[in-house]
Amino acid sequence: MAAAERGRGMTISIEYVILRHLRMELKSPFTTSFGTFQAKEFLLVEAVDRDGVSGWGESVAFAAPWYSEETVKTNWHMLEDFLVPLALAEPIDHPAELSTRFNAIRQNHMAKAALEGAVWDVYAKRLGVPLYQALGGTKKEIEVGVSIGIQPTVGDLLRVIERYVAQGYRRIKVKIKPGWDVDVIREVRRAFPNVPLMADANSAYTLADMDRLKALDEFGLMMIEQPLAADDLIDHARLQPLLEMPICLDESVRSYDDARKALDLGSCRIINIKIGRVGGLGEAKRIHDLCAERGVPVWCGGMLEAGIGRAHNIAITTLENFTLPGDTAASSHYWERDLIIPEVEVDDGLIRVPDAPGIGYGVDRRQVERYTQFAKVFHRATT
Numbered sequence: 001m002a003a004a005e006r007g008r009g010m011t012i013s014i015e016y017v018i019l020r021h022l023r024m025e026l027k028s029p030f031t032t033s034f035g036t037f038q039a040k041e042f043l044l045v046e047a048v049d050r051d052g053v054s055g056w057g058e059s060v061a062f063a064a065p066w067y068s069e070e071t072v073k074t075n076w077h078m079l080e081d082f083l084v085p086l087a088l089a090e091p092i093d094h095p096a097e098l099s100t101r102f103n104a105i106r107q108n109h110m111a112k113a114a115l116e117g118a119v120w121d122v123y124a125k126r127l128g129v130p131l132y133q134a135l136g137g138t139k140k141e142i143e144v145g146v147s148i149g150i151q152p153t154v155g156d157l158l159r160v161i162e163r164y165v166a167q168g169y170r171r172i173k174v175k176i177k178p179g180w181d182v183d184v185i186r187e188v189r190r191a192f193p194n195v196p197l198m199a200d201a202n203s204a205y206t207l208a209d210m211d212r213l214k215a216l217d218e219f220g221l222m223m224i225e226q227p228l229a230a231d232d233l234i235d236h237a238r239l240q241p242l243l244e245m246p247i248c249l250d251e252s253v254r255s256y257d258d259a260r261k262a263l264d265l266g267s268c269r270i271i272n273i274k275i276g277r278v279g280g281l282g283e284a285k286r287i288h289d290l291c292a293e294r295g296v297p298v299w300c301g302g303m304l305e306a307g308i309g310r311a312h313n314i315a316i317t318t319l320e321n322f323t324l325p326g327d328t329a330a331s332s333h334y335w336e337r338d339l340i341i342p343e344v345e346v347d348d349g350l351i352r353v354p355d356a357p358g359i360g361y362g363v364d365r366r367q368v369e370r371y372t373q374f375a376k377v378f379h380r381a382t383t
């Protein structure tokens, strides 16, 4: 690993960690199988080392367990009672050591990723390099797409797509489910015959819907994301050979081993990497590297992050095999006012990667405090 990827003999001693529970109003309601959310609750992790260097991470767990079994509250419990004590127990020379320490705790990937991400930020800041370089990233700008939630009518959806195509987003992702799929995609394709287009099914289908899914093949979709069950690889392996379009897995790939099995089985031809879903930046990089070896493109999914999570997504997307536009839209797509300075801006579908040390964006502490519902500080035991 290059020097920046493996700091020479640098020891990180985390002195204290601050957990914050935030609530931010979304500019547009976000509709899922679980219901419609107008606000997002999430945890921020601030890790401060012995020299006062602050690193920031953001948990992508939602308040309700609809995407996975993790929630804001389960994350708080895991961080307070298990993960933060592990991070405070002993100094480390590299964030990978923290991930190894976390192996003693089963699953709870989003909680792990939030703390691991904060420590990666400290690590990069102490090295004096941008997080993306510490991860081995090379891109100075990244292409991004936008994910559009289910709209009240097809007309509304077409108007929203028109707006984002005009802003230059490099790919449009729409959500589908039985009853809102073939006819809707047909209308979208008719209105936008050449736009790079994909559909996210969020596990709304089963193999019994084979014909309906095959009907989507006529619209030249870039991929269909997670059509079948969130914990499945086998049925996706049965489905993929029957489809022209690639299957992209999201929820089904929660680790390097899941990715390896998915590729060995032929369950997908693309993977949506979400740092929180797979347990952190280190595991995300391992999955990226595996997919690069196998010639399988990846992209960075989104979880409606605020600016700190968005900054981590931008950093990981600079790795070479992130060749497809991800769901990293501008801060203004989600928030009236984000938590970072400057906010994430998208110009003609591109984000310029910041090269300040660490996550590359400043944290607006006033905004953080404004949105913080409650917080708790955890100090390293000095006894």
Ligand SMILES: O=C(O)CCC(=O)C1=CC=C[C@@H](O)[C@@H]1C(=O)O
Pocket: 032, 067, 146, 147, 148, 200, 202, 250, 301, 302, 303, 304, 305, 327, 328, 329
């Ligand atoms: O953060 C974004 O803009 C993308 C959000 C998004 O599309 C998703 C978030 C969480 C679950 C799903 O609805 C979907 C996804 O699976 O990628």
Ligand SMILES: [Mg+2]
Pocket: 200, 202, 225, 226, 250, 251, 272, 301
């Ligand atoms: Mg998805």
